Amino acid sequence: MNTTVTELIERSNRLGADPKNTNYAGGNTSAKGTETDPVTGDPVELLWVKGSGGDLGTLTEKGLAVLRLDRMRALVDVYPGVEREDEMVAAFDYCLHGRGGAAPSIDTAMHGLVDAAHVDHLHPDSGIAIATAADGEALTKQIFGDRVVWVPWRRPGFQLGLDIAEIKRSNPQAIGTILGGHGITAWGDTSAQAEAHSLEIIETAERYIAEHGRSAPFGAPLDGYGALPDPQRRTRAAALAPFLRGLVSTHKPQVGHFTDDPRVLEFLAGSEHSRLAALGTSCPDHFLRTKVKPLVLDLPADASIDDAKARLAELHDAYRADYRAYYERHATADSPAMRGADPAIVLIPGVGMFSYGKDKQTARVAGEFYLNAINVMRGAEAISTYAPIDEAEKFRIEYWALEEAKLQRMPKPKPLATRIALVTGAASGIGKAIATRLAAEGACVVIADLDAEKAEAAASEISQEIGNTDVAVGIAADVTDEAAVQAAIDATVLAFGGIDILVNNAGLSLSKSLLETTADDWDLQHNVMARGSFLVSKAAAKALIDQGLGGDIIYISSKNSVFAGPNNIAYSATKADQAHQVRLLAAELGEHGVKVNGINPDGVVRGSGIFAGGWGAKRAAVYGVPEEELGKYYAQRTLLKREVLPENVANAAFALCTSDFSHTTGLHVPVDAGVAAAFLR
Incomplete structure (x- = not known):
């Protein structure tokens, strides 16, 4: 990367990092310089300018459009006039140097036609305040003298570039312009000078407003309209x-x-x-x-x-x-x-x-x-x-x-684009796999877990995988506590606006025989899974009904909800409770367009919080196999002889949320690689 481009990117990042200078993805910067033409070996004048859709604060070399200045300036001779100026955007493609980098933006003419080595076009609040004032032209003269020139409103495009170029020629003392109704443009012989001129305009406008402005620009306080606690x-x-x-x-x-x-x-x-x-x-x-x-x-x-x-x-x-x-x-x-x-x-x-x-x-x-x-x-x-x-x-x-x-030209939305999911018990295992899959398919996800740190870590990991910090948040949620459940729903709707998908996944298990199972064991498992999923479903259903957009509630139940086995009475009984909640809620919420379905996994050992918490060791003891071989043991007792992974359960959860299952509710989907004794009858 040559020095000109390096300076341009550094200047852009500094200006774009401060919201007082310009808004997200707003404005553009440029630099002119010389490089060797790889075809002729001759020097060629180039323009590097922020491309369409980029953001100054995060701009990299890939975000720059690169154009030949001789060809771009030649466009002036073929410009058909303001009524057809939109045609000039396509003409920029014929000015690109080499592969050209990013797509040139509508403001490219402003940068290429202005006779200055470095140009900044920004949207600072203070500058736009002058630009949108009823007497903005007079204020510009009063505030800046002849250092900044007023430009009446004109839609961005080739003609605006010509207008600013003429102002620069006619006002050699000027450092920039106030663009009526729009923003500012500044220039300089060096990158540092252009940046200094941009900041001078912004900060001078700020000072003037602070020193001369009325104390209550929004009017007297309205009774009853003040901020609530x-x-x-x-x-x-x-x-x-x-x-x-x-x-x-x-x-x-x-x-x-x-x-x-x-x-x-x-x-x-x-x-x-x-x-x-x-x-x-x-x-x-x-x-x-x-x-x-x-x-x-x-x-x-x-x-x-x-x-x-x-x-x-x-x-x-x-x-x-x-x-x-x-x-x-x-x-x-x-x-x-x-x-x-x-x-x-x-x-x-x-x-x-x-x-x-x-x-x-x-x-x-x-x-x-x-x-x-x-x-x-x-x-x-x-x-x-x-x-x-x-x-x-x-x-x-x-x-x-x-x-x-x-x-x-925007890419086609992913299957779950615009959908918002809350997944309980999602910091690890099945819950995390489901949240990851839903996010990968376009959903916004809320990772709820008893451990806030783990929930936040899982959300951060998902965001990094997706490459977007706006797709996942982690929150603490004790599903046995009604107030905490409501707080989780509130956090979801405040984070993303609403809720479309609830996955009741929070759970735990204690592997004990009937005589070893205490009342506390029974209550603990029923509180987390039966009571917990009831509380979360109830709070989510209220929001779903209020929203009026339908939705999905999914219960991660278990093969044990329909299969009777030894030494897990509390776990299996509460899973049977959850399984019937699916049917009951499907019958009740159908009129609101809310689908309620269940998934019955079995033998999900790898990555499972339940198995890692002692359940795996106890189940392995029941079956007489080493704990590290438990997944393989479960696989061998299935019809398909395949080990079930958290991602397999996530696949089923995703499928149930898609339009392919738009007419399905009250269903229990087995994800157990085939356990004949658990077939639904």
Whole structure:
């Protein structure tokens, strides 16, 4: 990697690491330099620029598009005008050097046409606050003098690149621009100078807002709209989360994210929050992820949960009608079809913000972008009046053919994409294998276990395997404790917005004869498995019904639920209890679209917490084999002569959650390699 590229990546990472400078995946940076053409051996001028969809904070060399400057500058001579500027994006492909690296973004022209060795285009909250102020042009002159030049709003593209290039030529003293309604662009002769100029614009805007801004930009406090105390706030959020997820999944299922960031709560407590929220966001990066505006509950924080739900349902209907009207006002014959009218952001006074997307990362980032928008509104209202770009321009970007093409290139979702699973006893063995498989198939998973550290470690391991830190969380959960069970459900719906799959896997076993089994032995096993699965299923069912999206409950029972063997009366009896819970719940929850099925494993020795905890040694003693040979012993007594592994059980759990089993409930699936005595009759 040459020095120019190294400096560019280091600068990009520094700028992108601080959210005050730019939002996730927002903005782009570039550098120009010379390399030897491998074909001719002659020097060639190149542009390295962050490619489409990358993130500055984590940018690597692979994320850069590499273009020949001579060919890119020649595009000016064939530019067909602003009405056809979208065609220029495809033309960038003919300017690529070698394999070209990442796909060039829409902002490539800005970087290639501006006569500066290094260019930064960023979306800082302070800069966008100036860019969206009603008198932004005058403020830019007042704040920066002639060092920063105002650029009226223009949609990103080739013409904007030409405009900024001309400003740079006409204003040799300038270090950058404020892009109306959008962000900032800065430049420099060196990488360090470009970075310094970017930070100068950002920090100067910050200081001006801090020194000259009004003290209450969101208006006077609204009575009853202040933040609820922490425990009450999160309890209320958890009570609303499944219902909200059901509403926003009217068009298609969504994953959620919740935050009660103090800045969100402050915004919602002010008298102006309703007016400001209705104006929507401005920066294209913001509203592409948050939609043009959020849904805002217009009830005080102490309204009853039932009243809040009823009002949210009314507001959701109104939001969908309003969004459809927005689409119909601006759509043309060649506009992409409407992508769904549900909100991406829901704001609950006194509680916080729910954000939604096709996966957890998308939902989380949408929330982060709306928090950026709140910061922008605060700054703009502090020194002026917030005046974002009009909705016609928002529509042009939201339903831009280039954006639609980008969406169409997205990979096909995995089978369990958008589904949220809670697996109990999942820090090891069967539970961990199930959680791992569900996550690999696209689900978000909550690893619940009595040992919090082990649960968190398992979640971390799964996240590393998937390569995504947004897919798994670990929590402590004692399934025998009703309050702890509810806390686990609350943690699940706050982590991912709701719940779709429950796997009752938590269990233990003591291998004793009837006469050796004590009442305490009996109670312990029944409390964990019979009572525990009842408590978890009950709490999960309430959320599933409230959500209204159907779902799956799976019990990991046992071959012993139907097979009578010696020296395990307590274990087998409680497994029989679980097996009948499957039938009972299938009969009761079917009307809500919730499927309830069971899996009956046998002889799962490797990786099993139960077997490692002494059960294996005792079962081996019963059968007269060495403990290390127990798995092989179980395999030999099966029809298929195969050892059963945790992954085999995970395969069955995954299958039961897929559309292939959409019409199956009340089923018990044996995963025992064939034990004739346990055949269901």
